[in-house]
Amino acid sequence: MKMGCLNGTTLSCLKLATTVTPTFAFPSQPSSFHNLPFLRRTIKFKPLSSALQTSPATSPSTTKDHDQASRPQWKAAIDFKWIKDNKEAVASNIRIRNSDADLELVLQLYDSFFNLQKEVERVRGERNAVANKMKGKMEQSERQRLIEEGKNLKEGLIALEEDLLKLNDKLQQEAQRIPNMTHPDVPIGGEDSSTTRKLVGSAPEFSFPVKDHLELGKELDLFDFDTAAEVSGSKFYYLKNDAVLLEMALLNWTLSEVMKRGFTPLTTPELVRSSVVEKCGFQPRGNNTQVYSIEDSDQCLIGTAEIPVGGLHMDSILAETLLPLKYVAFSHCFRTEAGAAGSATRGLYRVHQFSKVEMFIFCRPEESEYYHEELIKIEEDMFSSLGLHFKTLDMASEDLGAPAYRKFDVEAWMPGLDRFGEISSASNCTDYQSRRLGIRFRPSEAPVASPKKSKGNLAPPQFVHTLNATACAVPRMIICLLENYQQEDGSILVPEPLRPFMGGRSVISRKS
Template sequence: MVANKMKGKLEPSERQKLIEEGKNLKEGLVSLEENLLKLTDQLQQEAQCIPNITHPDVPIGGEDCSIIRKTVGSPREFGFSVKDHLELGKQLNLFDFDAAAEVSGSKFYYLKNAAVTLEMGLISWTLSEVMKRGFTPVITPEIVRSSVVEKCGFQPRGENTQVYSIEGSDQCLIGTAEIPVGGIHMDSILAESSLPLKYVAYSHCFRTEAGAAGAATRGLYRVHQFSKVEMFILCRPEDSESYLEELISIEEDLFTSLGLHFKTLDMASGDLGAPAYRKFDVEAWMPGLGRYGEISSASNCTDYQSRRLGIRYRPQELIPTTSKKKNKGNLAPTQFVHTLNATACAVPRMIVCLLENYQQEDGSVIIPEPLRPFMGGLEIIAPTST
């Protein structure tokens, strides 16, 4: 309207009036665009509070309502007073929490001597075992954009966030390799013939562990930085439930081969987290701590993450049509893939399990046989003088 009036002959006063009106409109538009960005951000935050739907067989309620799916082995019987991993680690000179607290703060640690070999052995053995099952190995970036964290269903902001954000940037430290692996195929259309895509990823993980305190979380059980091997699958929707079973089977095979006593739990709705349609946790017996502790979980996130990440696939079959046009005219529409994730080895908690379950009366610790080839043939961790 203003532009049309400006094209004709105008009195200077009227022209100036229209110029001022144009400036006001421009300023108003800037203000509206700023408000739109704020509202869009608020809408996004509200939308992220909406979790995935749950599988009809998921137990309803809090964590206490979870159902035991399977129990493997039984607690080892000791003929002596057992020690926890902190006491064992001190006597075997395996880690140093005090020095790490001075250097980095609480819930950090130094691994030393055979504990270093044990971590490396666990990682190498786990990668080797999972790769045998057709998974592609990946080492991921450990810094990702906040938007990718959000699209995977995690909250990088808020008082109780578990995510470390980098000040002055849109980046975060990862809490799990699930996030950067999920982002590999972001905004992609995959060929159906390429599915399933199976990855096994090694990374360090960083978590604020906001609110975590007390004896139940002491030592290596809950820390700010740790190494982890994570499995991740992208598949067709109709296949995701069977791949969840595959992931659980792999976890149970790994922990059984290490001789651990554990139980697999079908987690209740209140403990699923936003992305999970169904989740199974593995809790292993930790005799030194005198309780079961979570060492792994496996989740089917259906299309919750893929919708946000924009990961689709195009079915191979063609849609019947009477049109003479070929190819593009009768291609099946794209669909969102389903994503699944599972922990193959969370190193610190695995170290807790191995030290406490394989401790001997003389204070030494036996190395399970499957790990020995990955630890230079080491069979036992004995006290050292350094």
């Protein structure tokens, strides 16, 4: 079963009504120590999922502190009426994405919240009515009666408002787990159901035994995994000699190529608030979270520049004339890679820290599908110019992250691994992220003239759509280049587009 668009003006996204100023409280949890000298203090890393929990046994606190810690760290102004009116479509979307969101619980909490909110408004109205009555002249006995009645109403209202706040917190916690809606053309099922959109080139043929990047790197003295394991732990590495030059060449070439297409270059913070991670849709999932968080802090290490770039215009209303905003960002990325093991992930293929160049676009809702196609074309053009054999996949529904409306992955042929491996992806997140980050634009076209002056004559702001795509994930690109361009004598040809960025060098060879 394929899901279609539910609303013609917004591409099948959950509708949110207003933005709310986020708070950034962050509870602490114990974990092992890791030292980062540049922070000038010892910090403790832990999976973000554990950071979002409280533990009275290890973190003594008052009941009040515990209540605050267990509340959502931020609020999304979700239009629950829209979800209720489209219950069947939302439920079907949750099923095809294999999400653990509990729609029935969300709707039950919403009904309870709605009814309690009406009761709060009723009691508040009674209290105001009593206050108005006391403004006139009356007998002392009547005034005393009204004073007592007002006192009782005030106490009852305080209790009701506290209940309403707790119920709203619970509603937020459950509703924020609901994923974005899904493009009608997305294949339904697991990763194996993904379809091939494009196949480029052919696998290179070798007249000699093929080596993988680990063997090539050892012979050419390009990597040091053993020392990195002693210094930092498994899945860390040193790049050495020509591998360093190759990384710099890849980064500079990628930035120059993407900038030619109108993207503004950025370097980003590599520590961000945990709430920004959540607003971008990176939901921690038990022990398999990919996010490193820092104890006694509300900060996390980024797993992708998508997160700090997404937060660049947080809580803003942009002029429509500024759109689209296109950024290309360089950053280091940090991922726990929990559960990753085996020969398929060895070497540089899956590591804890790496360099990456990320593209990101803020645009009008009606343009996001167009820019999604633009992003994947940029990726395909760049990988083609490097002479890679690759395929572009339209990823199946169960392989989409919570924010993605649709996602295209590029997998390149890696001869040493004897398989295709993912080297990039491009996602259209529609307004899933912007509604959480509070990023809107005001249409330049004015609405129908109103007799009332001031803000009534301005077009209401709308949420932008966000898109992201990997321009270059350095370690996997190095794998592709070493394995595809290896020569019988053990040297590596440098693809022509990269040579100007390596001082004109055309070959990586053994040191004499």
